[in-house]
Amino acid sequence: MPRIHQLDTDVINKIAAGEVIERPASVVKELLENSLDALATRVEVDVAQGGAELIRVVDDGEGIHPDDLTLAVSSHATSKIQASEDLFRVQTLGFRGEALASIAAVSRFRIRSRQANADSGFELEPRSGQVFAPQPCGCPVGTLVEIRQLFANTPVRRKFLKTTATEFGHISEQFTRIALAHPRLHAVLRHNGKLVYELPATNQFSKRLELFYGSQLAETLIWVESETDNIRLWGYVAHPSQSKSTRKGQYLFLNGRWIQDRSLQHALSEAYRGLLMVGRHPIAFLFLDMPPNLVDVNVHPTKSEVRFLDTQQPYRQLLSTLRTEFLGMELDSAMRVPSDSNAQPANPQQQRELQIEIATWAKDQLSQWKPTEIIGGDPTGTSSDNGRVAPDGNPSFENASGLPIADAGPKVAFHSDVSSPAPVESGRRDGDAAVPNHDDWSASSACSPVKRVIQIHDCYLVLETDDGLTVIDQHALHERVMYEQLRQRVLSGAVETQKMLVPETIEMSSDEATALLEHQDLLRELGFHVEEFGKNTILLTGYPPMLARIDFVQLVRDVAEQLIGTGQKPTRRDILDQLLQMMSCKAAIKAGQRLTPEEMESLLAQWHLIDNAHHCPHGRPTALTLSRTELDRQFGRMG
Numbered sequence: 148m149p150r151i152h153q154l155d156t157d158v159i160n161k162i163a164a165g166e167v168i169e170r171p172a173s174v175v176k177e178l179l180e181n182s183l184d185a186l187a188t189r190v191e192v193d194v195a196q197g198g199a200e201l202i203r204v205v206d207d208g209e210g211i212h213p214d215d216l217t218l219a220v221s222s223h224a225t226s227k228i229q230a231s232e233d234l235f236r237v238q239t240l241g242f243r244g245e246a247l248a249s250i251a252a253v254s255r256f257r258i259r260s261r262q263a264n265a266d267s268g269f270e271l272e273p274r275s276g277q278v279f280a281p282q283p284c285g286c287p288v289g290t291l292v293e294i295r296q297l298f299a300n301t302p303v304r305r306k307f308l309k310t311t312a313t314e315f316g317h318i319s320e321q322f323t324r325i326a327l328a329h330p331r332l333h334a335v336l337r338h339n340g341k342l343v344y345e346l347p348a349t350n351q352f353s354k355r356l357e358l359f360y361g362s363q364l365a366e367t368l369i370w371v372e373s374e375t376d377n378i379r380l381w382g383y384v385a386h387p388s389q390s391k392s393t394r395k396g397q398y399l400f401l402n403g404r405w406i407q408d409r410s411l412q413h414a415l416s417e418a419y420r421g422l423l424m425v426g427r428h429p430i431a432f433l434f435l436d437m438p439p440n441l442v443d444v445n446v447h448p449t450k451s452e453v454r455f456l457d458t459q460q461p462y463r464q465l466l467s468t469l470r471t472e473f474l475g476m477e478l479d480s481a482m483r484v485p486s487d488s489n490a491q492p493a494n495p496q497q498q499r500e501l502q503i504e505i506a507t508w509a510k511d512q513l514s515q516w517k518p519t520e521i522i523g524g525d526p527t528g529t530s531s532d533n534g535r536v537a538p539d540g541n542p543s544f545e546n547a548s549g550l551p552i553a554d555a556g557p558k559v560a561f562h563s564d565v566s567s568p569a570p571v572e573s574g575r576r577d578g579d580a581a582v583p584n585h586d587d588w589s590a591s592s593a594c595s596p597v598k599r600v601i602q603i604h605d606c607y608l609v610l611e612t613d614d615g616l617t618v619i620d621q622h623a624l625h626e627r628v629m630y631e632q633l634r635q636r637v638l639s640g641a642v643e644t645q646k647m648l649v650p651e652t653i654e655m656s657s658d659e660a661t662a663l664l665e666h667q668d669l670l671r672e673l674g675f676h677v678e679e680f681g682k683n684t685i686l687l688t689g690y691p692p693m694l695a696r697i698d699f700v701q702l703v704r705d706v707a708e709q710l711i712g713t714g715q716k717p718t719r720r721d722i723l724d725q726l727l728q729m730m731s732c733k734a735a736i737k738a739g740q741r742l743t744p745e746e747m748e749s750l751l752a753q754w755h756l757i758d759n760a761h762h763c764p765h766g767r768p769t770a771l772t773l774s775r776t777e778l779d780r781q782f783g784r785m786g
Contacts, residue, residue, distance in 0.1 A: 170198075170308065170309075170314060170317060171198025171202060171297055171308075171314050171318055172317035172318045172320065172321045173321075174250055174297065175192060175204070175318050175321050176321040176324075176325070177247075178192075178204040178292050179192070179204065179321070179322070179325045181246070181247075181290075181292075182204065182206035182290070183325070183329060183332070183403075184208075185208025185209045185210070185289075186209055187207050187208035187289065187332065188207060188331070188332065188333060188348065189206065189207045189332070189333040189334075189335075189348075190206040190332060190334055190335070191206075191334075191337075192204050192322060192335065192336045193205075193340075194318055194336075194339075195338070195339050195340075196339070197309075197310070197311035197313070197314030197315040197318070197338075198297065198315065199297055199298075199305070199311070199314065200295065200297075201294070201295055202294040202297065203293045203294075204291070204292050205289065205291045206290055207288060208289050209289075210260045210262035210290055211258075211260040211262070212262060213269040213281050216269055216271045216281040217278055217281065219247050220247045220248050220256070220258070220271065220273055220278060221248055221278075247292075253297065253299075253300060253304065254294045254295060254297045254300075255294070255295040255299065256273055256292075256293070257295075258270070258271050258272075258290065258291065258292050258293075259271075259284055259286045259291040260286070260290040261290075263288050267284065267285060267286075268287075269283055269284060270283075270286075315338055318336075319336065319343065322334065322344065324398065324405040325405075326346055326355065327352075327355060327356070327359070327398055327400075327432060328400045328403050329403065330348070330352050330354075330355040331348050331349070332346075333346065333347055333348045344358075352383070352432075353383065356368065356383065356432060364385060364389055364430070367385055367386040367388065367389050368383040368384070368386075368432075369383060369384050369386060369472060369476070370383055371384055371433075371468050371472050372468075373468040375460070375464050376460065377437060377438055378435060378436070378441075378460060378461060378464060379434075379435070379436040379437070380433065380434070380435055380461075380464055380465060380468055381433070381436075382400075382431070382432045382434045383431070383432045383433075384415075384429060384430070384431045384432075384472075385429060385430035386478070387419060387422040387423055387478060387762065387766070388768070390424075390428060390429060391430060393428060394412060396428065396430035397412065397415060397428065397429065397430065397431050398431065398432045399411055399412075399431070399435070400434045400435065401434075401437070401442065401444075401453060402435070402437065402439065402442075403434075404453075405451065406451060406452065406453050407452055408452070408453065408455075410458050410461070411461060411465055413462070414461075414462045414463075414465040414466040415429055415465065415469070416429070417466055418465070418466050418469035418470055418473070419469075421762060421766060422478065422759075422762050423762075423766035424765055424766040424767050425765050427766065433465070435461060441455065441456045442454065442455050442456065443456075477761075478762070600744075600747050600748075600751065602621070602741065602742055602747060605739045605741045605742075606622075606738040608750075608751070610751070612772075614774055614775060615772060615773050615774040615775040615776075615778060616772070616778075617771065617772045617773075618770065618771045619754075619769060619770045620768070620769055620770070621736055621738070621740070621750065622735055622737055622738050623763035623767050623768070623769040624750065624754055624760070624763070624769040624770065625735040625750060626731050626732050626735040626763045627731075627757060627759065627760055627764060628753045628754070628757055629730075629731035629734050629735050630727055630728060630731035631757040631758060632693070632757075633673075633693070633730060633731060634727055636693065637672055637723070642672065642673060642674040643674060643691065643692055644671075644674045644675075644689040644690065644691060645674075645690055645691070645692040646676075647689060650678075650687055650688045651700050652680055652684055652686055652687075653684065653686075653687060653703055653704065654683060655684075655685065655704060656683065657683050658711050659704070659707035659708065660679075660683050660707070662707055662711045663677050663685055663703070663707050664679055665710075666710060669719065669723060669726075670706070672723070673730070674689070674690060674692075675687070675689065675690055675691065675699075675706070676688045676689035676690075685703065687699060687703055694730065697733055705729060705733075706726060706729070709722075709726060709729055710722065727764070731764055732764075736750075754769075
């Protein structure tokens with residue numbers, strides 16, 4: 148075995164390059180950060196072939212003193228920290244003193260720099276690991292760093308580079324992060340000689356966002372700001388109607404540095420819980436400003452991960468700031484009508500064709516349904532004799548939907564003993580699902596701005612309002628109604644359980660049975676009573692009568708799958724929320740289910756009694772609105 152020996156400087160720098168310089172984008176990031184630390188107000192980035200052949204960064208910063216140029220490409224040489232204590236109060240983007248030395252070790256490297264009080268600049272070009280004395284050269288104030296043939300002397304590393312398009316995509320992303328974090332920087336990016344971005348300096352962060360992402364996103368952004376205990380949070384988050392399938396639309400900055408932090412990402416997701424569809428992620432551009440001694444940025448070679456002294460404080464601040472902002476907002480989704488920004492009003496023939504199309508649709512629908520008028524009722528809010536009122540004063544239901552289910556049949560209403568419903572004149576019943584009299588909702592209906600409503604495709608409700616029209620997804624809205632009713636009962640401990648005279652035995656896999664038994668107490672809160680009954684068999688002894696008499700055996704199986712399907716140890720709150728969502732979805736009226744005018748009226752009345760009615764529990768919008776102004780514009784009635 149060879150003797151232990153000291154590695155030479157060239158090998159040390161190449162090892163460091165493996166940690167810091169992952170790909171061409173890593174070079175761009177390090178050089179841009181150096182430019183910002185040098186107080187540059189303008190920076191230009193030129194790359195060729197995805198950065199594999201050329202990376203050139205030119206800035207108008209303070210420049211480097213000629214005597215320091217040699218040190219600049221030496222290992223662990225920096226002007227940004229003086230002692231170890233400085234690592235705990237870092238206020239610059241770079242500080243490790245590894246970047247230039249690492250880059251120079253794996254490329255053809257050249258640096259030029261001139262300070263404002265110097266008559267000329269100086270150039271340094273290391274070759275084969277050797278550093279020669281800087282030579283005078285003509286150049287403007289600032290610094291130019293040029294890297295050619297990255298990884299040329301480490302062919303294994305170069306072989307693992309991706310396609311030109313992929314590598315440039317990473318460069319563009321690094322450029323974007325820097326440009327977003329520092330809007331006062333005039334930033335230019337070119338690829339293969341073609342201009343990609345030229346971003347003038349601006350004091351308005353929203354202007355820079357618009358240049359990157361367009362006006363459609365920029366116009367929906369929501370400003371948020373808060374300050375607590377020396378931590379200031381500010382920036383923009385997107386309206387829930389704008390989302391992405393990945394977290395790539397989330398930009399978090401700490402003291403001007405782009406960071407990744409799972410805790411903050413989780414807080415962001417929690418703030419949007421119930422507002423986005425499952426699998427979608429919010430878009431955010433958020434900044435945290437805090438004293439540098441409250442965070443450690445020296446935990447990762449690329450400086451993208453940090454460690455907070457108190458992780459809970461920024462988590463709580465981000466979550467509460469967004470939740471507070473959302474609570475005071477109207478989050479209904481607007482219906483988008485495709486249009487050309489340069490479009491002229493429709494010509495008479497186009498208008499006529501569109502009018503015929505809509506008239507034909509309306510005639511077809513109205514031939515089947517008579518629009519129902521939402522009429523006012525008792526202004527005191529008193530229920531009719533057939534209604535039931537919960538202790539909180541809101542109508543109480545012990546059936547699947549809380550609204551009529553379409554189909555003719557004997558009229559009955561549930562009493563507390565759900566096994567023996569008592570027939571009454573004013574209620575309706577479809578199979579096992581009982582419903583209240585829609586007259587019970589007349590007081591709520593009086594508060595509704597709805598004038599007329601029809602159902603189309605047995606799926607959507609189209610409403611006329613004072614401001615235009617609204618289209619409601621009947622399943623999504625009723626799912627939210629059921630979710631809120633279930634949630635409130637669970638929180639108040641008011642979920643009732645109907646004991647089964649003959650318990651149901653349910654055979655399932657070992658892990659499913661184990662999951663159910665491990666969460667017996669949680670299921671009891673939802674009204675389900677389960678017991679062990681031999682190997683891999685569960686005994687269902689009670690169920691919540693507030694739901695319709697759906698297939699509870701299948702529901703218990705679905706619950707078991709939900710409990711074991713997360714792939715990780717979920718919190719009690721997460722489990723409860725997931726189960727409430729699933730139960731609400733199964734109990735809600737379905738798409739394709741035809742409703743009578745009274746049933747539609749009842750659903751719309753409940754719409755105005757619940758919180759967060761704008762989205763279903765899975766994050767889908769419950770309604771889309773189309774304003775009268777937009778209708779007039781589409782038909783050429785403007786002006």
